[in-house]
Amino acid sequence: MTAAHHQLDARHLLCPLPVIRTQDFVQTLQAGDILVVLCTDPGAINDIPAWSRINGHQVLETSEHDGEIRITIKVCSPDTGNPAE
Amino acid sequence: MLAARLVMDQGVHVEGINFFTGFCVEGHTHAIRKKDRKKQKRNNALWVAEQLGIKLHIVDVIEEYKQVLLNPVHGYGQHMNPCLDCKGFMVRKAYEWIQANGFDFIITGEVMGQRPMSQRRDTMPVVARESGAGDLLLRPLCAQHLPATLPEREGWVQREKLLDFHGRSRKPQMALAKQYGFSDYAQPAGGCCFLTDANYSAKLVDLWKARGERDYTFDDIILLKIGRHLRPSPGFKMIIAREEGESRFLAGYRYRYTSLDPQSHAGPLVLLDGNPAADDLQLAARITARYSQGRDAETVDIQVTDPQGTSRTLTVSPIPASEVLPEWHV
Numbered sequence: 001m002t003a004a005h006h007q008l009d010a011r012h013l014l015c016p017l018p019v020i021r022t023q024d025f026v027q028t029l030q031a032g033d034i035l036v037v038l039c040t041d042p043g044a045i046n047d048i049p050a051w052s053r054i055n056g057h058q059v060l061e062t063s064e065h066d067g068e069i070r071i072t073i074k075v076c077s078p079d080t081g082n083p084a085e
Numbered sequence: 086m087l088a089a090r091l092v093m094d095q096g097v098h099v100e101g102i103n104f105f106t107g108f109c110v111e112g113h114t115h116a117i118r119k120k121d122r123k124k125q126k127r128n129n130a131l132w133v134a135e136q137l138g139i140k141l142h143i144v145d146v147i148e149e150y151k152q153v154l155l156n157p158v159h160g161y162g163q164h165m166n167p168c169l170d171c172k173g174f175m176v177r178k179a180y181e182w183i184q185a186n187g188f189d190f191i192i193t194g195e196v197m198g199q200r201p202m203s204q205r206r207d208t209m210p211v212v213a214r215e216s217g218a219g220d221l222l223l224r225p226l227c228a229q230h231l232p233a234t235l236p237e238r239e240g241w242v243q244r245e246k247l248l249d250f251h252g253r254s255r256k257p258q259m260a261l262a263k264q265y266g267f268s269d270y271a272q273p274a275g276g277c278c279f280l281t282d283a284n285y286s287a288k289l290v291d292l293w294k295a296r297g298e299r300d301y302t303f304d305d306i307i308l309l310k311i312g313r314h315l316r317p318s319p320g321f322k323m324i325i326a327r328e329e330g331e332s333r334f335l336a337g338y339r340y341r342y343t344s345l346d347p348q349s350h351a352g353p354l355v356l357l358d359g360n361p362a363a364d365d366l367q368l369a370a371r372i373t374a375r376y377s378q379g380r381d382a383e384t385v386d387i388q389v390t391d392p393q394g395t396s397r398t399l400t401v402s403p404i405p406a407s408e409v410l411p412e413w414h415v
Contacts, residue, residue, distance in 0.1 A: 012337050014307065016105055016128050020145050043128065050131040055140055 003032045003074075011068065015043035019051050022073070026057065031077040034060070039069045048073070086133045086270060087261050088194040088225045093137065095242050099192070101141040102182055103130035104175050106150040107306050108279045136267070146178060147303050154280070155299050159202075159211075164286035166278060168202035169211065176216035183221075190221040190236045196258070197227040197251045206230070226250045226258070279310065288314055291415045295319060295359060304338065308356070311335065313376075314415040317368055321359030322415065325376055328353075341392055345373040348398060349386040352377025367401065374403035 008025050010018035018039045026035060037048055048071045049059045058074040089099050134141035153174045157167030172195075179191045195204050203212060209231065213222045220234040223242065228234070229249035237244040250257045262270055279285040288309045293299045295316065311334060313325040324342075326332040332354040335344075342356040343366075355373045357365075366389055374385035380403045390396040 016103075016109075016130075016143050017145070019128065019131070020105060020143050023143060047128045047131055050128065050135055051141070051143075054131065054134050054138075 003034055004030070005034045005036070007036045007038065009038050010044070011038050011040045013039070013041065015041045015047050018044040019047045022048055023051060023055075026055075026073070026075055029075045031075055033075045035073045035075060037071045037073065039071070040067055042069070044071070045069050086137065086194070086267065087258055087265070088192050089133075089137055089139065090265055091225045091246075091248065091261075092192050092223070092242060093139070095246060097242060099137070099139050100188070101130060101134045101137075101139055102179050103141060103143045104146045104178060105143060106153075106171075106278075107147045107303055108150075108154075110277050110279055133270075142182070144178065144182070146174075149178075150174070151301070158215075162202050162281065164281055164283055165289055166202075166280040166286075168200065169208055171278075172203035172212045173215040176212055176218050176222060180216055180218040180221065189241065190223055190234070191218055192223045192225055194226060195224045197224075197230050199251075199253060223247075279306075285309060288415050291316065291322070295322065304341070308335075308338065308358075312353075312356075315372065315409075315413045316415050317372065317410075317413050318365060321357050321361040321365050321369070323369055323372060324356040324358060325373070326353035326355070339390060339392070340394075343392065344390050345370055346388045346390070347373060347377040347379065347385055348388050349384075350374075350377045350379030350382065352379065352385075367399065368404075370399040370401045371404040372409065374401050375406065375409060377403070379403060 006025070006029065008021060010021045013021065018037065018041055022035070022037050029035060039048070045062055045064065049062065052059050052073050057076050059071060060074055061072040063070045089101065093099050130143065131141055153167055153170050154165070157170040159167070159169040162168050176191060176193070183189070183191060195209065197204060197206055197209060202208065209224070213219055216222065221236070223234045223236050224231060225247045227250050228237065228244060228247035230251055233244055236242045237247070289301070289306070292301065292305060292309065308324055311324065312331050313327055314322060315325065316322045324335065326335050335354045335356050338356055342358060343361060345355040345357070352373065353376050355369065357369055361369060370387040370389065373387050374380065377385055379385035382403065384400050384402055387399050387401060388396050389399055
């Protein structure tokens with residue numbers, strides 16, 4: 001199965017809204033899907049990875065350029081913490 | 086954190102719920118102001134969940150919370166804080182959540198006598214009753230002072246292992262935190278809600294008074310946290326950025342508000358909330374000039390842009406400091 005790639009624009013939202021939007025979006029995705037979240041709140045660079053860790057999702061990459069933060073998450077199964085094969 | 090850990094120690098599976106009302110202090114202005122940029126930016130609820138190794142569900146209750154703030158059955162605290170209604174609302178939302186997600190009961194970190202409104206001997210039962218949670222609401226830190234709840238009666242938790250904390254002192258909690266090896270935790274004693282802040286509450290009341298109705302949007306309550314607020318006339322209010330970070334943030338609202346931006350000198354971005362007349366724009370431009378680097382110049386050029394993006398430049402003399410009336414400050 002090919003993983004679907006998605007993008008969430010959470011720019012100009014203040015924390016915790018980027019986390020909430022990410023949480024709600026991830027609930028609509030399948031294990032193995034890739035989600036790129038765009039944010040501008042500096043808190044998101046800590047909060048979204050923290051949310052991902054405690055919910056068993058994998059952060060593949062974080063980057064920051066000109067005040068824009070880009071976080072790439074691989075959605076994992078809520079039960080096993082494993083991405084789909 | 087302590088209540089969750091106490092119950093987890095009894096082998097109970099615990100997950101966290103955190104409600105976002107829009108009035109939560111943490112995060113917002115920290116992300117905007119330069120002086121706060123050095124502060125560690127972490128969401129405490131997420132951080133606590135990670136320390137405990139539990140999942141956390143953050144729930145957006147911004148819209149629903151309006152009714153709590155606008156029509157509190159039990160009234161307000163010292164400022165615009167509807168603490169008792171707020172607690173009842175959150176426990177009710179938690180009750181709905183556990184029913185929807187297959188959980189058995191709710192735990193909170195409340196301590197009898199800790200807070201003057203929602204954590205009194207007489208009000209704690211009100212929260213349990215009005216939330217609908219009833220005896221599915223367990224307060225592990227002070228359970229010994231309360232009647233046994235269903236989880237205790239059914240033996241899902243052992244009552245004798247629950248605690249008897251009471252009163253305003255946080256020393257017992259700090260001692261327990263030390264016992265658990267928690268050296269870092271959110272600073273106690275409230276301060277987590279803007280509605281307990283006198284200045285913020287005054288701005289909120291001013292907003293309602295100026296608009297002639299008690300209502301707000303999410304953007305309204307965010308903007309109350311940003312900048313210096315001046316109301317030179319009943320018809321409009323100025324939101325004046327205090328630094329570059331706030332100017333950048335306010336720039337995101339230029340499509341909704343008339344904005345003023347000094348051109349000939351460095352200065353803050355200013356938003357106008359309300360319906361400013363032509364004379365008001367002149368006055369607002371002069372005030373904006375006062376807060377710019379051109380405050381001592383003969384004239385300052387201020388670009389005025391309406392929400393549709395049409396701009397014009399006003400050349401004005403900065404208003405003298407003595408003419409900025411104290412009562413303008415909201």
